[in-house]
Amino acid sequence: MLRLAYVGGLGLMAGPAGTHLKADGPAKVLRVHDRGTPGEQKEAFRDGWRTHGAELVGTFDTTVGDGQLDGVVVCCGKNGDDLQIIAGLTQLLHERSSGQPFIVHMSTVSAGFTAAAEAYCKQHNVGYVNYPLTGGPLGAQLGGGHPNGMLILASGDHDLYSKLEPTLLVLGRPKYYGESVSAGAETKLIGQHLVFNGCTGICTGAALYAECFAGGAMGGTQQSEYFDFLNGGAGGTRQWDVALSKGVTDDDWNSGFMVHHAVVDAIYAAKLAQEKGLPRLSVQPMINIALAFSFLLQKFPDGPVATHAIAREMIANASQELDAFMTANGAYAPDIDTCLASAIASLPPAVQETVLLDVSVGNFSA
Incomplete structure (x- = not known):
């Protein structure tokens, strides 16, 4: 034992x-x-x-x-x-x-x-x-x-x-x-690419449903039933089952994967893809969602707020504020290093301190 x-x-x-x-x-x-x-x-x-x-x-x-x-x-x-x-x-x-x-x-x-x-x-x-x-x-x-x-x-x-x-x-x-020793961490971050791309996809779908069928309103039984069915198709993601359905069905945007944790994982996932030589096509979505999470942390400083809450910021009457934040904080900079540094710099100081992207043996001895 x-x-x-x-x-x-x-x-x-x-x-x-x-x-x-x-x-x-x-x-x-x-x-x-x-x-x-x-x-x-x-x-x-x-x-x-x-x-x-x-x-x-x-x-x-x-x-x-x-x-x-x-x-x-x-x-x-x-x-x-x-x-x-x-x-x-x-x-x-x-x-x-x-x-x-x-x-x-x-x-x-x-x-x-x-x-x-x-x-x-x-x-x-x-x-x-x-x-x-x-x-x-x-x-x-x-x-x-x-x-x-x-x-x-x-x-x-x-x-x-x-x-x-x-x-x-x-x-x-x-x-x-x-x-x-790093294979477990790398596997977790590969999984986070799946999670965050799924989150962006299902939240985009929910925002489009709101604009196409619900006059820009997010939530309700009809929208819930719509995605319960559509998520069974080729584009299905568990981010509907474990995340966004809470918001759409129960108006619960504050429980699940907390943004102050998720934003750091997104940064680590972006860094891993960059270090392994993947194209910007693969890295940029992680930076984009990190900035979207950073926006949520700024908008709701007293929290808590969960990852699927970005869906509410994607409907038409809210999207310009999110776009402005991302533009001002380097989402579309010409190189990934600048984008990544800008995303980290946009975070509240307490969250920034948890990132510590570059770690060496010397850090443990300091």
């Missing part, structure tokens, strides 16, 4: 693990980092971890404890959020563990981050793998025993994957993508 600790274990993607992992299962979680953030959902996850037998602790120091752990699971934020978390945990594990502990990093970060993190951890005799998750909070709740449980995109050290696989099968549906 693996002995683990969790950082980010009260979040929507990692919190359900407290319920899925049983006393006689493949892993025992000894401690869960808890910043004390209030909320009904947080309390439910706390109860789940307590029932599991985990101790809730307030610092990374106490999360690692005496270091007699097999590893720490981290499921937190983006590059800028997680860099110091990974660095700090690595130092503590290096100082206190008698064996070779590992960090299982389940956050969505850039491919470059994973390579730098692995190199830094190796310097300190700590294993590192990045297994990003996809499937949303519902997939995390359903777990590995359900056909719609979240996907776990694993790669890196194969021996470590073999050790972790029984636990991963409880949490979700894992797939191993090879020895490259």
Whole structure:
């Protein structure tokens, strides 16, 4: 039985693990980092971890404890959020563990981050793998025993994957993508190209429906039934089922894939496509949707707002404001580097800090 600790274990993607992992299962979680953030959902996850037998602790120091752990699971934020978390945990594990502990990093970060993190951890005799998750909070709740449980995109050290696989099968549906530490992150970002292009497509369809058939109005039973049917055709996308249908059917624009997370993923997805030499045709849509999300963050600074809310900004009486924002913030600059830098610069400062697009081993030592 693996002995683990969790950082980010009260979040929507990692919190359900407290319920899925049983006393006689493949892993025992000894401690869960808890910043004390209030909320009904947080309390439910706390109860789940307590029932599991985990101790809730307030610092990374106490999360690692005496270091007699097999590893720490981290499921937190983006590059800028997680860099110091990974660095700090690595130092503590290096100082206190008698064996070779590992960090299982389940956050969505850039491919470059994973390579730098692995190199830094190796310097300190700590294993590192990045297994990003996809499937949303519902997939995390359903777990590995359900056909719609979240996907776990694993790669890196194969021996470590073999050790972790029984636990991963409880949490979700894992797939191993090879020895490259960045393959999981790259797979997640490939998936985000599918997500964001699907989101743009279905939101464009909804805006066109509003103009063609509903006098510019978004939402209602007729529009919902229209896309329930049309989405069964060749252009169908899960972004109708898991995202836009909430807005059209239930007037819910604030739950789902939160824009402040999605915008960073779109930037990472654009960067990956650019680095791999894909044409602007492939890169530009990620920059465009990143700027659309940035516009939403500016328009609704108090949030929350979900990705499918861009549909409301695409109808004719709102579209000029979105166009003006994108033009002013470099969407149509002559080169991709300028577009990407402008998209990042358009973000609110707190979100900008999470991006940290270029990461080296030196960043972890700073």
